[in-house]
Amino acid sequence: MAPSILISEVGPRDGLQSIATTMPTAHKLRWVDALVAAGLREIEVGSFVPAKLLPQMADVAEVVRHAVARHPHITVMALAPNLRGAEAALQAGAHKVTLPVSASEAHSLANVRKTPAAMVQELQAVVQLRAATAPQALIEVGLSTAFGCTLQGAVPEDDVIRLAVQCAEAGVDEVGLSDTTGMANPAQVRRLFTRLRGELGPKAGAAHMHNTRGLGLANCLAAYDVGVRTFDASQGGLGGCPYAPGASGNVVTEDLVFMFEAMGIDTGVDYNLLMAAREALQAGLPDEPLYGMTPLAGLPKGWQPAA
């Protein structure tokens, strides 16, 4: 039986680009292999940005080529902030390209130096490029600051939904909502994903939640309750220290897998093999603290996975 939900591992991109240390390429490949062995079926393996901006991602094309060659049965995803990045990602063979589009204009200008409207035009160009060069590839949008912005404060829900519709109309395959700054709450998550699914139908995408204020799992539960079935998470909570002010603090993959499996919801991920992947991650970043409550506490006595 197919797993009930898809956990999309973003650690090799969102996690590794957020820390100062650069993980050696060989370790990245071993970590990705270990994640696949644990049952992760979608992995965001890197970001196509200039190496001078993010030296941690200088080897992204090599990582993508390794992953698609070794693991053709999973979805190898890469982030691209613009058309040029998307072109490189498709050339490297990425199965899926994800583009960040900010719902907050202030964040959009700070993050990609474009307005949201200009990013929608960029999406159209990416969709045309995809049709011409790699028609089998998927294009995803993650709507950043969909639940609030540290620069702008509250982001009107109507703005978020309107922008999501514009992205879908630009021809992308999925539009997810990202709690970039850890401001989401479960009531808001239910409202926004309910509207998103109502407007976009099967193009409504992943919940990308952060744990900045401890609500990451509660927000994932809320998203699940209204029908979301794809959840971004980062192994070891990489992506900013969750215990420091202003940290990004991605939802920890280990804790998310534990929660859903304990609920009887099959993630397709083997918790013990996920712990082996955690060791591969730690081996590649020996000085970096990894987070996660379940890894510290261990599985409960009498634990049974969902499937």
Added chain:
Amino acid sequence: MAPSILISEVGPRDGLQSIATTMPTAHKLRWVDALVAAGLREIEVGSFVPAKLLPQMADVAEVVRHAVARHPHITVMALAPNLRGAEAALQAGAHKVTLPVSASEAHSLANVRKTPAAMVQELQAVVQLRAATAPQALIEVGLSTAFGCTLQGAVPEDDVIRLAVQCAEAGVDEVGLSDTTGMANPAQVRRLFTRLRGELGPKAGAAHMHNTRGLGLANCLAAYDVGVRTFDASQGGLGGCPYAPGASGNVVTEDLVFMFEAMGIDTGVDYNLLMAAREALQAGLPDEPLYGMTPLAGLPKGWQPAA
């Protein structure tokens, strides 16, 4: 308008009894006063156990007397493991006495050296004592290990509900469910509280969740979804280090208040005054680490409380 939910602060009991340091009495009183000033309307101020077992609680009668004299409008609660403790709690003037009854026989023997059945008999004696000496006082049961036990493993849900019914029939006013060992998941929380409320009606009590595996807030959300309106929490997450194996790790009051208020659910608690109470707590335990993600991250830009 009355707040929508009741957050029952258990830190002065559950928190302080779990750490090696004893908070000086004057600091306990200041902390309790600060909690009341922040809007907490039910506070478990201590435990009536022999001082040789828990020296941290040697001054419990004094703390109860202070709290009931100074704050007659809130519910001053104390834990009592048995009839003798309940007698002392009622003599000190506690508005509410809470007794722990373990759903797991192994845990019951380890915790109070009695079987669950013997504890139900003890409850009957406490209810008789209450009628004879303090008819206005309330008696609450917290069903420990209701979601699993580190000694026994899984605890059958039928056992939990049967025991809850026996406690209610013994004449107590409320029966809550406690995730003593951090093994609960949201699906289980919804199932058990739905059954509890179906069987006990208005006697169905609080959700006492731990954050051992990071699911504390998700489990509180799940309990709220099925109608629970009273939630135990501990300021600063006191009650065992949530980052250590086997830790108890109570849900952090600050994070719980943030979650519900952000959802638009009025807790009656002022977050900023709660941070002042956190300072009073830290002043009384200068060397003890306090937990909580929201206190570290701060309130989001544009924050609005529920009421």
